[in-house]
Amino acid sequence: MEEQNIISVSTFCTQYNVPVTFIQSLREYDLLEIVREGEEEYIQVTHLHRVEKMIRLHYELNINMEGLDVVNNLLQQVWDLQQENQSLKDRLKLFE
DSSP, X not given: OOGGGEEEHHXXXXXXXXXXXXXXXXXXXXXXXXXXXXXXXXXXXXXXXXXXXXXXXXXXXXXXXXXXXXXXXXXXXXXXXHHHHHHHHHHHHHHO
């Protein structure tokens, strides 16, 4: 994996002022995929937006890990429905 597409977990935690245990908890709940290279763990840059959202939900709204899991699943379902809705709209335009 290219080095510019990943960020070290320790660097991320320092920059965002969150404990490493929070990132480990996200991984344990399958809310975040961690890339391991040697002894170092990394987060893919493409996942940063989602992790930032989870940090805000957890620390600003006091949502626990189980709640984050539920919110994440619901947001994924909404996104899937939006994609399906757009696809159906596109198909409908073909018949107009």
